[in-house]
Amino acid sequence: MELKISDNLTLKQKLDHLNTLIQDWYPDYVGFAIAMLDNDNNLYSVYRSQGYGVKFPDFIEAIHKSSRLSTLRERRSPDIIDDMTCHLPSIKHIHQTLIRKSCLSSMATPIYNKNDEFVGIMFINARIPYFFRQNLNFFNTISLIASLFINDDLNVKRSFHNIIKTILLISxxxxxxxxxxxxxxxxxxxxxxxxxxxxxxxxxxxxxxxxxxxxxxxxxxxxxxxxxxxxxxxxxxxxxxxxxxxxxxxxxxxxxxxxxxxxxxxxxxxxxxxxxxxxxxxxxxxxxxxxxxxxxxxxxxxxxxxxxxxxxxxxxxxxxxxxxxxxxxxxxxxxxxxxxxxxxxxxxxxxxxxxxxxxxxxxxxxxxxx
CATH class of the missing domain: 1.10.3210.10 (Hypothetical protein af1432)
Known part of the structure:
Protein backbone atom coordinates (compact mmCIF):
# COMPACT_ATOMS: atom_id res chain seq x y z
CA MET A 1 0.00 0.00 0.00
CA GLU A 2 1.53 3.32 -1.10
CA LEU A 3 0.13 6.52 0.35
CA LYS A 4 1.85 9.80 -0.51
CA ILE A 5 -0.06 12.76 0.85
CA SER A 6 1.25 16.30 1.23
CA ASP A 7 1.14 17.95 4.65
CA ASN A 8 -0.25 21.06 2.93
CA LEU A 9 -3.59 19.39 2.19
CA THR A 10 -6.68 19.96 4.32
CA LEU A 11 -8.08 17.14 6.44
CA LYS A 12 -10.87 16.61 3.89
CA GLN A 13 -8.39 16.40 1.02
CA LYS A 14 -6.26 13.87 2.89
CA LEU A 15 -9.30 11.72 3.68
CA ASP A 16 -10.49 11.99 0.07
CA HIS A 17 -7.10 10.64 -1.06
CA LEU A 18 -7.37 7.80 1.45
CA ASN A 19 -10.85 6.96 0.18
CA THR A 20 -9.63 6.85 -3.43
CA LEU A 21 -6.80 4.53 -2.46
CA ILE A 22 -9.19 2.07 -0.79
CA GLN A 23 -11.54 2.14 -3.80
CA ASP A 24 -8.62 1.26 -6.09
CA TRP A 25 -7.67 -1.71 -3.93
CA TYR A 26 -11.11 -3.06 -3.02
CA PRO A 27 -14.00 -2.77 -5.52
CA ASP A 28 -16.49 -4.04 -2.90
CA TYR A 29 -15.64 -1.22 -0.51
CA VAL A 30 -18.28 1.55 -0.47
CA GLY A 31 -16.97 4.43 1.66
CA PHE A 32 -16.38 5.78 5.15
CA ALA A 33 -17.55 8.53 7.48
CA ILE A 34 -15.97 10.06 10.57
CA ALA A 35 -17.76 11.53 13.58
CA MET A 36 -16.12 13.35 16.49
CA LEU A 37 -17.18 13.49 20.14
CA ASP A 38 -18.28 16.68 21.88
CA ASN A 39 -18.26 17.46 25.60
CA ASP A 40 -21.81 16.12 26.02
CA ASN A 41 -20.97 12.70 24.53
CA ASN A 42 -22.74 13.47 21.27
CA LEU A 43 -21.12 12.71 17.92
CA TYR A 44 -21.06 15.17 15.05
CA SER A 45 -20.05 14.34 11.49
CA VAL A 46 -16.78 15.84 10.22
CA TYR A 47 -16.34 13.77 7.05
CA ARG A 48 -18.31 11.54 4.69
CA SER A 49 -16.70 10.11 1.55
CA GLN A 50 -18.52 10.64 -1.71
CA GLY A 51 -19.33 6.95 -2.05
CA TYR A 52 -20.42 6.31 1.53
CA GLY A 53 -23.76 5.00 0.29
CA VAL A 54 -26.13 7.20 2.28
CA LYS A 55 -26.13 10.67 3.80
CA PHE A 56 -24.42 10.22 7.14
CA PRO A 57 -26.28 12.07 9.91
CA ASP A 58 -24.69 15.40 10.87
CA PHE A 59 -25.43 14.74 14.52
CA ILE A 60 -25.78 11.59 16.66
CA GLU A 61 -27.13 12.42 20.08
CA ALA A 62 -25.82 10.79 23.26
CA ILE A 63 -23.75 7.77 22.24
CA HIS A 64 -24.55 6.10 25.58
CA LYS A 65 -28.03 5.49 24.12
CA SER A 66 -26.46 3.20 21.51
CA SER A 67 -25.21 -0.09 22.91
CA ARG A 68 -22.98 -0.57 19.85
CA LEU A 69 -21.26 2.80 20.19
CA SER A 70 -20.94 2.55 23.97
CA THR A 71 -19.34 -0.88 23.69
CA LEU A 72 -17.03 0.36 20.96
CA ARG A 73 -15.82 3.14 23.23
CA GLU A 74 -15.24 0.83 26.19
CA ARG A 75 -13.49 -2.09 24.54
CA ARG A 76 -11.18 -0.04 22.26
CA SER A 77 -11.46 -2.42 19.30
CA PRO A 78 -13.46 -2.48 16.05
CA ASP A 79 -17.11 -3.50 15.95
CA ILE A 80 -18.17 -5.39 12.83
CA ILE A 81 -21.63 -6.17 11.47
CA ASP A 82 -20.96 -9.06 9.08
CA ASP A 83 -24.35 -9.11 7.41
CA MET A 84 -26.88 -6.36 8.07
CA THR A 85 -29.70 -8.40 6.52
CA CYS A 86 -29.46 -10.79 9.49
CA HIS A 87 -30.37 -7.94 11.87
CA LEU A 88 -33.28 -6.35 10.00
CA PRO A 89 -35.77 -6.34 12.91
CA SER A 90 -33.38 -4.51 15.25
CA ILE A 91 -31.07 -2.34 13.14
CA LYS A 92 -31.38 1.42 13.00
CA HIS A 93 -32.92 3.42 10.17
CA ILE A 94 -29.52 4.40 8.76
CA HIS A 95 -28.54 0.73 8.40
CA GLN A 96 -31.83 -0.08 6.69
CA THR A 97 -31.08 2.73 4.25
CA LEU A 98 -27.59 1.34 3.68
CA ILE A 99 -29.05 -2.08 2.87
CA ARG A 100 -31.28 -0.48 0.25
CA LYS A 101 -28.11 1.05 -1.20
CA SER A 102 -26.54 -2.44 -1.36
CA CYS A 103 -24.25 -1.93 1.63
CA LEU A 104 -24.35 -5.22 3.51
CA SER A 105 -21.47 -5.12 5.97
CA SER A 106 -20.20 -2.43 8.32
CA MET A 107 -17.18 -1.76 10.50
CA ALA A 108 -16.83 0.92 13.19
CA THR A 109 -13.48 1.74 14.81
CA PRO A 110 -12.72 4.09 17.73
CA ILE A 111 -10.42 7.09 17.25
CA TYR A 112 -8.06 8.30 20.00
CA ASN A 113 -6.00 11.46 20.30
CA LYS A 114 -2.30 11.65 21.21
CA ASN A 115 -3.23 11.53 24.91
CA ASP A 116 -5.03 8.22 24.33
CA GLU A 117 -8.44 9.85 24.85
CA PHE A 118 -11.45 8.65 22.87
CA VAL A 119 -12.39 11.44 20.44
CA GLY A 120 -14.48 9.87 17.68
CA ILE A 121 -15.50 6.94 15.49
CA MET A 122 -14.79 5.89 11.90
CA PHE A 123 -17.64 4.08 10.11
CA ILE A 124 -16.81 1.98 7.01
CA ASN A 125 -19.22 0.16 4.66
CA ALA A 126 -18.92 -2.59 2.03
CA ARG A 127 -21.20 -4.21 -0.53
CA ILE A 128 -20.77 -7.85 0.46
CA PRO A 129 -21.27 -9.77 3.72
CA TYR A 130 -18.25 -10.69 5.85
CA PHE A 131 -16.08 -8.26 3.90
CA PHE A 132 -14.30 -6.86 6.97
CA ARG A 133 -13.60 -10.24 8.54
CA GLN A 134 -11.66 -11.09 5.39
CA ASN A 135 -9.78 -7.78 5.26
CA LEU A 136 -9.54 -6.84 8.92
CA ASN A 137 -5.80 -6.08 9.06
CA PHE A 138 -6.00 -3.74 6.07
CA PHE A 139 -8.92 -1.75 7.47
CA ASN A 140 -7.39 -1.60 10.93
CA THR A 141 -4.41 0.03 9.23
CA ILE A 142 -6.72 2.40 7.34
CA SER A 143 -8.39 3.47 10.58
CA LEU A 144 -4.97 4.17 12.13
CA ILE A 145 -4.00 6.32 9.13
CA ALA A 146 -7.28 8.23 9.39
CA SER A 147 -6.60 8.72 13.11
CA LEU A 148 -3.17 10.15 12.31
CA PHE A 149 -4.71 12.61 9.85
CA ILE A 150 -7.29 13.68 12.43
CA ASN A 151 -4.67 14.07 15.15
CA ASP A 152 -2.48 16.13 12.81
CA ASP A 153 -5.46 18.38 12.17
CA LEU A 154 -6.18 18.66 15.90
CA ASN A 155 -2.53 19.50 16.55
CA VAL A 156 -2.52 22.25 13.91
CA LYS A 157 -5.66 23.74 15.47
CA ARG A 158 -4.16 23.42 18.93
CA SER A 159 -0.89 25.09 17.87
CA PHE A 160 -2.75 27.89 16.15
CA HIS A 161 -5.06 28.33 19.10
CA ASN A 162 -2.11 28.46 21.50
CA ILE A 163 -0.63 31.29 19.44
CA ILE A 164 -3.92 33.16 19.55
CA LYS A 165 -4.35 32.47 23.29
CA THR A 166 -0.92 33.98 23.89
CA ILE A 167 -1.89 37.08 21.90
CA LEU A 168 -5.16 37.30 23.82
CA LEU A 169 -3.52 36.86 27.21
CA ILE A 170 -0.93 39.54 26.45
CA SER A 171 -3.67 41.82 25.18
Whole structure:
Protein backbone atom coordinates (compact mmCIF):
# COMPACT_ATOMS: atom_id res chain seq x y z
CA MET A 1 0.00 0.00 0.00
CA GLU A 2 1.53 3.32 -1.10
CA LEU A 3 0.13 6.52 0.35
CA LYS A 4 1.85 9.80 -0.51
CA ILE A 5 -0.06 12.76 0.85
CA SER A 6 1.25 16.30 1.23
CA ASP A 7 1.14 17.95 4.65
CA ASN A 8 -0.25 21.06 2.93
CA LEU A 9 -3.59 19.39 2.19
CA THR A 10 -6.68 19.96 4.32
CA LEU A 11 -8.08 17.14 6.44
CA LYS A 12 -10.87 16.61 3.89
CA GLN A 13 -8.39 16.40 1.02
CA LYS A 14 -6.26 13.87 2.89
CA LEU A 15 -9.30 11.72 3.68
CA ASP A 16 -10.49 11.99 0.07
CA HIS A 17 -7.10 10.64 -1.06
CA LEU A 18 -7.37 7.80 1.45
CA ASN A 19 -10.85 6.96 0.18
CA THR A 20 -9.63 6.85 -3.43
CA LEU A 21 -6.80 4.53 -2.46
CA ILE A 22 -9.19 2.07 -0.79
CA GLN A 23 -11.54 2.14 -3.80
CA ASP A 24 -8.62 1.26 -6.09
CA TRP A 25 -7.67 -1.71 -3.93
CA TYR A 26 -11.11 -3.06 -3.02
CA PRO A 27 -14.00 -2.77 -5.52
CA ASP A 28 -16.49 -4.04 -2.90
CA TYR A 29 -15.64 -1.22 -0.51
CA VAL A 30 -18.28 1.55 -0.47
CA GLY A 31 -16.97 4.43 1.66
CA PHE A 32 -16.38 5.78 5.15
CA ALA A 33 -17.55 8.53 7.48
CA ILE A 34 -15.97 10.06 10.57
CA ALA A 35 -17.76 11.53 13.58
CA MET A 36 -16.12 13.35 16.49
CA LEU A 37 -17.18 13.49 20.14
CA ASP A 38 -18.28 16.68 21.88
CA ASN A 39 -18.26 17.46 25.60
CA ASP A 40 -21.81 16.12 26.02
CA ASN A 41 -20.97 12.70 24.53
CA ASN A 42 -22.74 13.47 21.27
CA LEU A 43 -21.12 12.71 17.92
CA TYR A 44 -21.06 15.17 15.05
CA SER A 45 -20.05 14.34 11.49
CA VAL A 46 -16.78 15.84 10.22
CA TYR A 47 -16.34 13.77 7.05
CA ARG A 48 -18.31 11.54 4.69
CA SER A 49 -16.70 10.11 1.55
CA GLN A 50 -18.52 10.64 -1.71
CA GLY A 51 -19.33 6.95 -2.05
CA TYR A 52 -20.42 6.31 1.53
CA GLY A 53 -23.76 5.00 0.29
CA VAL A 54 -26.13 7.20 2.28
CA LYS A 55 -26.13 10.67 3.80
CA PHE A 56 -24.42 10.22 7.14
CA PRO A 57 -26.28 12.07 9.91
CA ASP A 58 -24.69 15.40 10.87
CA PHE A 59 -25.43 14.74 14.52
CA ILE A 60 -25.78 11.59 16.66
CA GLU A 61 -27.13 12.42 20.08
CA ALA A 62 -25.82 10.79 23.26
CA ILE A 63 -23.75 7.77 22.24
CA HIS A 64 -24.55 6.10 25.58
CA LYS A 65 -28.03 5.49 24.12
CA SER A 66 -26.46 3.20 21.51
CA SER A 67 -25.21 -0.09 22.91
CA ARG A 68 -22.98 -0.57 19.85
CA LEU A 69 -21.26 2.80 20.19
CA SER A 70 -20.94 2.55 23.97
CA THR A 71 -19.34 -0.88 23.69
CA LEU A 72 -17.03 0.36 20.96
CA ARG A 73 -15.82 3.14 23.23
CA GLU A 74 -15.24 0.83 26.19
CA ARG A 75 -13.49 -2.09 24.54
CA ARG A 76 -11.18 -0.04 22.26
CA SER A 77 -11.46 -2.42 19.30
CA PRO A 78 -13.46 -2.48 16.05
CA ASP A 79 -17.11 -3.50 15.95
CA ILE A 80 -18.17 -5.39 12.83
CA ILE A 81 -21.63 -6.17 11.47
CA ASP A 82 -20.96 -9.06 9.08
CA ASP A 83 -24.35 -9.11 7.41
CA MET A 84 -26.88 -6.36 8.07
CA THR A 85 -29.70 -8.40 6.52
CA CYS A 86 -29.46 -10.79 9.49
CA HIS A 87 -30.37 -7.94 11.87
CA LEU A 88 -33.28 -6.35 10.00
CA PRO A 89 -35.77 -6.34 12.91
CA SER A 90 -33.38 -4.51 15.25
CA ILE A 91 -31.07 -2.34 13.14
CA LYS A 92 -31.38 1.42 13.00
CA HIS A 93 -32.92 3.42 10.17
CA ILE A 94 -29.52 4.40 8.76
CA HIS A 95 -28.54 0.73 8.40
CA GLN A 96 -31.83 -0.08 6.69
CA THR A 97 -31.08 2.73 4.25
CA LEU A 98 -27.59 1.34 3.68
CA ILE A 99 -29.05 -2.08 2.87
CA ARG A 100 -31.28 -0.48 0.25
CA LYS A 101 -28.11 1.05 -1.20
CA SER A 102 -26.54 -2.44 -1.36
CA CYS A 103 -24.25 -1.93 1.63
CA LEU A 104 -24.35 -5.22 3.51
CA SER A 105 -21.47 -5.12 5.97
CA SER A 106 -20.20 -2.43 8.32
CA MET A 107 -17.18 -1.76 10.50
CA ALA A 108 -16.83 0.92 13.19
CA THR A 109 -13.48 1.74 14.81
CA PRO A 110 -12.72 4.09 17.73
CA ILE A 111 -10.42 7.09 17.25
CA TYR A 112 -8.06 8.30 20.00
CA ASN A 113 -6.00 11.46 20.30
CA LYS A 114 -2.30 11.65 21.21
CA ASN A 115 -3.23 11.53 24.91
CA ASP A 116 -5.03 8.22 24.33
CA GLU A 117 -8.44 9.85 24.85
CA PHE A 118 -11.45 8.65 22.87
CA VAL A 119 -12.39 11.44 20.44
CA GLY A 120 -14.48 9.87 17.68
CA ILE A 121 -15.50 6.94 15.49
CA MET A 122 -14.79 5.89 11.90
CA PHE A 123 -17.64 4.08 10.11
CA ILE A 124 -16.81 1.98 7.01
CA ASN A 125 -19.22 0.16 4.66
CA ALA A 126 -18.92 -2.59 2.03
CA ARG A 127 -21.20 -4.21 -0.53
CA ILE A 128 -20.77 -7.85 0.46
CA PRO A 129 -21.27 -9.77 3.72
CA TYR A 130 -18.25 -10.69 5.85
CA PHE A 131 -16.08 -8.26 3.90
CA PHE A 132 -14.30 -6.86 6.97
CA ARG A 133 -13.60 -10.24 8.54
CA GLN A 134 -11.66 -11.09 5.39
CA ASN A 135 -9.78 -7.78 5.26
CA LEU A 136 -9.54 -6.84 8.92
CA ASN A 137 -5.80 -6.08 9.06
CA PHE A 138 -6.00 -3.74 6.07
CA PHE A 139 -8.92 -1.75 7.47
CA ASN A 140 -7.39 -1.60 10.93
CA THR A 141 -4.41 0.03 9.23
CA ILE A 142 -6.72 2.40 7.34
CA SER A 143 -8.39 3.47 10.58
CA LEU A 144 -4.97 4.17 12.13
CA ILE A 145 -4.00 6.32 9.13
CA ALA A 146 -7.28 8.23 9.39
CA SER A 147 -6.60 8.72 13.11
CA LEU A 148 -3.17 10.15 12.31
CA PHE A 149 -4.71 12.61 9.85
CA ILE A 150 -7.29 13.68 12.43
CA ASN A 151 -4.67 14.07 15.15
CA ASP A 152 -2.48 16.13 12.81
CA ASP A 153 -5.46 18.38 12.17
CA LEU A 154 -6.18 18.66 15.90
CA ASN A 155 -2.53 19.50 16.55
CA VAL A 156 -2.52 22.25 13.91
CA LYS A 157 -5.66 23.74 15.47
CA ARG A 158 -4.16 23.42 18.93
CA SER A 159 -0.89 25.09 17.87
CA PHE A 160 -2.75 27.89 16.15
CA HIS A 161 -5.06 28.33 19.10
CA ASN A 162 -2.11 28.46 21.50
CA ILE A 163 -0.63 31.29 19.44
CA ILE A 164 -3.92 33.16 19.55
CA LYS A 165 -4.35 32.47 23.29
CA THR A 166 -0.92 33.98 23.89
CA ILE A 167 -1.89 37.08 21.90
CA LEU A 168 -5.16 37.30 23.82
CA LEU A 169 -3.52 36.86 27.21
CA ILE A 170 -0.93 39.54 26.45
CA SER A 171 -3.67 41.82 25.18
CA UNK A 172 -5.93 41.14 28.16
CA UNK A 173 -3.42 41.31 31.01
CA UNK A 174 -5.15 44.38 32.44
CA UNK A 175 -8.59 42.80 32.27
CA UNK A 176 -9.02 40.03 34.91
CA UNK A 177 -12.47 38.99 33.74
CA UNK A 178 -11.56 38.34 30.13
CA UNK A 179 -10.11 34.84 30.15
CA UNK A 180 -13.23 33.13 31.49
CA UNK A 181 -15.45 35.43 29.44
CA UNK A 182 -13.75 34.04 26.33
CA UNK A 183 -14.20 30.44 27.50
CA UNK A 184 -17.89 31.04 28.16
CA UNK A 185 -18.51 32.68 24.80
CA UNK A 186 -16.83 29.72 23.08
CA UNK A 187 -18.97 27.24 25.06
CA UNK A 188 -22.21 29.19 24.41
CA UNK A 189 -21.32 29.39 20.73
CA UNK A 190 -20.94 25.63 20.59
CA UNK A 191 -24.28 25.17 22.35
CA UNK A 192 -25.96 27.29 19.68
CA UNK A 193 -24.08 25.66 16.79
CA UNK A 194 -24.90 22.15 18.03
CA UNK A 195 -28.58 23.07 18.23
CA UNK A 196 -28.45 24.31 14.64
CA UNK A 197 -26.46 21.23 13.62
CA UNK A 198 -29.22 18.95 14.90
CA UNK A 199 -31.50 20.77 12.47
CA UNK A 200 -28.99 20.31 9.64
CA UNK A 201 -28.29 24.02 9.37
CA UNK A 202 -24.55 23.48 9.77
CA UNK A 203 -22.10 20.58 9.75
CA UNK A 204 -19.57 19.15 12.17
CA UNK A 205 -16.60 21.04 10.75
CA UNK A 206 -18.46 24.32 11.18
CA UNK A 207 -19.47 23.50 14.78
CA UNK A 208 -15.88 22.62 15.63
CA UNK A 209 -14.48 25.76 14.00
CA UNK A 210 -16.96 28.10 15.69
CA UNK A 211 -16.12 26.57 19.06
CA UNK A 212 -12.37 26.95 18.52
CA UNK A 213 -12.46 30.48 17.15
CA UNK A 214 -15.34 32.22 18.95
CA UNK A 215 -12.96 33.55 21.60
CA UNK A 216 -11.20 35.67 18.97
CA UNK A 217 -14.24 37.87 18.39
CA UNK A 218 -12.97 40.89 20.33
CA UNK A 219 -9.27 40.68 19.54
CA UNK A 220 -9.48 44.11 17.90
CA UNK A 221 -10.53 45.71 21.19
CA UNK A 222 -7.01 45.60 22.47
CA UNK A 223 -5.88 48.02 19.78
CA UNK A 224 -8.22 50.56 21.40
CA UNK A 225 -6.67 53.05 23.88
CA UNK A 226 -6.86 51.83 27.51
CA UNK A 227 -8.65 54.96 28.70
CA UNK A 228 -11.55 54.07 26.39
CA UNK A 229 -11.39 50.29 26.59
CA UNK A 230 -11.44 50.12 30.39
CA UNK A 231 -13.62 53.14 31.04
CA UNK A 232 -16.56 52.56 33.40
CA UNK A 233 -18.30 55.72 32.20
CA UNK A 234 -20.80 56.12 29.37
CA UNK A 235 -18.89 56.74 26.15
CA UNK A 236 -18.98 60.11 24.44
CA UNK A 237 -19.97 59.96 20.73
CA UNK A 238 -16.29 60.30 19.81
CA UNK A 239 -15.25 57.50 22.17
CA UNK A 240 -18.05 55.27 20.89
CA UNK A 241 -16.88 55.82 17.32
CA UNK A 242 -13.35 54.77 18.28
CA UNK A 243 -14.63 51.74 20.20
CA UNK A 244 -16.73 50.67 17.22
CA UNK A 245 -13.60 50.40 15.12
CA UNK A 246 -12.48 47.24 16.95
CA UNK A 247 -14.08 44.70 14.57
CA UNK A 248 -12.27 46.18 11.58
CA UNK A 249 -9.01 46.56 13.52
CA UNK A 250 -9.17 42.91 14.60
CA UNK A 251 -10.06 41.79 11.08
CA UNK A 252 -7.06 43.57 9.57
CA UNK A 253 -4.72 42.30 12.29
CA UNK A 254 -5.66 38.64 11.88
CA UNK A 255 -5.90 38.84 8.08
CA UNK A 256 -2.29 40.03 7.86
CA UNK A 257 -1.01 37.70 10.59
CA UNK A 258 -2.62 34.44 9.49
CA UNK A 259 -2.17 34.86 5.73
CA UNK A 260 1.58 34.94 6.38
CA UNK A 261 1.51 32.05 8.89
CA UNK A 262 0.01 29.54 6.45
CA UNK A 263 -0.88 27.02 9.16
CA UNK A 264 -4.63 27.29 8.73
CA UNK A 265 -7.01 26.38 5.92
CA UNK A 266 -8.89 28.97 3.89
CA UNK A 267 -12.21 27.67 5.26
CA UNK A 268 -11.11 28.17 8.86
CA UNK A 269 -9.56 31.56 8.10
CA UNK A 270 -12.85 32.70 6.59
CA UNK A 271 -14.78 31.64 9.71
CA UNK A 272 -12.30 33.44 11.99
CA UNK A 273 -12.42 36.64 9.98
CA UNK A 274 -16.21 36.58 9.76
CA UNK A 275 -16.53 36.18 13.54
CA UNK A 276 -14.17 39.07 14.21
CA UNK A 277 -15.53 41.46 11.60
CA UNK A 278 -19.28 40.87 11.82
CA UNK A 279 -20.14 39.97 15.43
CA UNK A 280 -21.58 43.47 15.98
CA UNK A 281 -23.86 43.39 12.95
CA UNK A 282 -27.58 43.27 13.74
CA UNK A 283 -30.16 41.02 12.14
CA UNK A 284 -32.23 44.12 11.21
CA UNK A 285 -29.28 45.78 9.44
CA UNK A 286 -28.65 48.46 12.06
CA UNK A 287 -25.32 47.13 13.33
CA UNK A 288 -21.71 47.87 12.39
CA UNK A 289 -19.30 48.01 10.63
CA UNK A 290 -21.10 47.27 7.34
CA UNK A 291 -24.80 47.27 8.32
CA UNK A 292 -25.32 43.76 6.95
CA UNK A 293 -28.81 42.35 7.37
CA UNK A 294 -30.36 38.95 8.07
CA UNK A 295 -28.65 36.01 6.41
CA UNK A 296 -26.18 38.32 4.70
CA UNK A 297 -24.45 38.22 8.08
CA UNK A 298 -22.36 35.00 8.19
CA UNK A 299 -23.92 32.38 10.46
CA UNK A 300 -20.79 32.10 12.60
CA UNK A 301 -21.02 35.81 13.41
CA UNK A 302 -24.75 35.58 14.21
CA UNK A 303 -23.98 32.75 16.63
CA UNK A 304 -21.19 34.61 18.42
CA UNK A 305 -23.32 37.77 18.65
CA UNK A 306 -25.93 35.92 20.71
CA UNK A 307 -23.28 34.06 22.75
CA UNK A 308 -21.45 37.29 23.56
CA UNK A 309 -24.58 39.19 24.63
CA UNK A 310 -25.81 36.22 26.66
CA UNK A 311 -22.56 36.20 28.60
CA UNK A 312 -22.63 39.97 29.10
CA UNK A 313 -26.13 39.75 30.59
CA UNK A 314 -25.41 36.76 32.84
CA UNK A 315 -22.11 38.19 34.11
CA UNK A 316 -21.04 40.78 36.65
CA UNK A 317 -19.64 43.99 35.19
CA UNK A 318 -18.30 47.05 37.04
CA UNK A 319 -21.40 48.93 35.90
CA UNK A 320 -24.01 46.16 36.41
CA UNK A 321 -24.94 43.08 38.39
CA UNK A 322 -25.72 39.75 36.67
CA UNK A 323 -29.24 39.68 35.28
CA UNK A 324 -31.74 37.04 36.45
CA UNK A 325 -32.06 34.21 33.93
CA UNK A 326 -35.69 35.09 33.21
CA UNK A 327 -34.68 38.66 32.30
CA UNK A 328 -31.92 37.38 30.02
CA UNK A 329 -34.40 35.16 28.18
CA UNK A 330 -36.87 38.04 27.83
CA UNK A 331 -34.18 40.39 26.50
CA UNK A 332 -32.98 37.89 23.92
CA UNK A 333 -36.50 37.06 22.79
CA UNK A 334 -37.41 40.75 22.56
CA UNK A 335 -34.36 41.24 20.30
CA UNK A 336 -35.14 38.21 18.14
CA UNK A 337 -35.38 39.31 14.51
CA UNK A 338 -34.08 42.76 15.44
CA UNK A 339 -30.67 42.54 17.06
CA UNK A 340 -30.42 38.75 16.89
CA UNK A 341 -30.96 35.83 14.54
CA UNK A 342 -34.22 34.18 15.76
CA UNK A 343 -32.82 30.65 15.42
CA UNK A 344 -29.76 31.53 17.51
CA UNK A 345 -32.03 33.03 20.18
CA UNK A 346 -34.15 29.88 20.14
CA UNK A 347 -31.00 27.77 20.47
CA UNK A 348 -29.62 29.54 23.54
CA UNK A 349 -32.94 30.03 25.33
CA UNK A 350 -33.80 26.34 24.95
CA UNK A 351 -30.36 25.55 26.41
CA UNK A 352 -30.29 28.25 29.07
CA UNK A 353 -29.85 25.69 31.88
CA UNK A 354 -26.68 24.43 30.19
CA UNK A 355 -25.59 28.04 29.72
CA UNK A 356 -25.90 28.74 33.45
CA UNK A 357 -23.86 25.61 34.20
CA UNK A 358 -21.15 26.96 31.91
CA UNK A 359 -21.38 30.29 33.72
CA UNK A 360 -20.79 28.52 37.04
CA UNK A 361 -17.96 26.42 35.63
CA UNK A 362 -16.01 29.48 34.41
CA UNK A 363 -16.86 32.26 36.90
CA UNK A 364 -15.40 35.74 36.79
CA UNK A 365 -12.85 36.39 39.52
CA UNK A 366 -14.45 39.69 40.42
CA UNK A 367 -16.56 40.71 43.38
CA UNK A 368 -19.49 43.04 43.52
CA UNK A 369 -18.46 45.64 46.06
CA UNK A 370 -21.70 47.57 45.79
Missing amino acids: HHKDPETQNHLKRVAEYSRLIALYLGKRRLCNGHFIDAVYHYADMHDIGKYMIPDEILFSTKIYTPEERQIMNEHPELGYQLILKTLKQWGGITDDNLKIILNIIRYHHERFDGEGFPLKLKGEDIPLEARIVTVADVTDALLSYRPYKKPWPVSDVINYLQDGSGKQFDPLCVEAITKNITKATLIQNKYPDHLTDEG
